[in-house]
Amino acid sequence: MDSKLFPAESFIGRNFRKRVLRYKVPSRIHRAVCGGDVEKVNHILAYGEAGVDERxxxxxxxxxxxxxxxxxELVSLLIKKKCNLELLDNYFSTALNKAVEHQHEECVEILLNNGANPNVQDINGYSSLHYAVFCQTTAIVEKLLSHNANMELQNKDGHTPLLLALKHNKQEVAELLIQNNANIHAVDNDKRTALMLATKYEAKHIIELLLHGGIDTSAKDQFGKNALSYAIASCFNV
Incomplete structure (x- = not known):
């Protein structure tokens, strides 16, 4: 089974090609789409051999x-054939979630321009913006923000896109979000602040931005640690 299609497996760095070869695509239209066969997909739909939203x-x-x-090209064709952009798979992922997760910028742009909702959260609470942040694709982040992506949605761990960026040391994306007025005062489920997370990777510029924005340096997480405690633990002279 191709776990690359599933959000629960999306951040595990396995070989994509091997998974695709192992995966057994269920129907004729799905196989044609996987192969990028526009002519065959168009034929299948034109002759009613399968529905545009077949599951x-x-x-x-x-x-x-x-x-x-x-x-x-197939994304455009399916939209032209009036497919439903917002249908969810068993993991509550939309097509836009998948396009962002796999960093297909052109597909993302087509979907957004045709009204795809960037704020749908999957089973783990990841929105399209969360996926773009994790993959550190600033161009896609900017496209999502220009289509009103919500920067304050939290995943199941309480991470907003900004907190997720700092947790995984995506400093360029974190800076972009801060510049777009992401809430620097948000905390995750462990009550960790952006400042605490930024100290782990010695993100000096981000720390400067957070301090300039008035972040609370005395705030404590659920373990009683503040940002200075995190800095000391990381041997970071901030």
């Missing part, structure tokens, strides 16, 4: 597949 066993539509594999 597989995990409720993934042809649009989910086209977005996952980066077939932008």
């Amino acid at each position: 597989d066993k995990k409720n993934r539509t042809p649009l989910h597949y086209a977005s996952t594999f980066g077939h932008s």
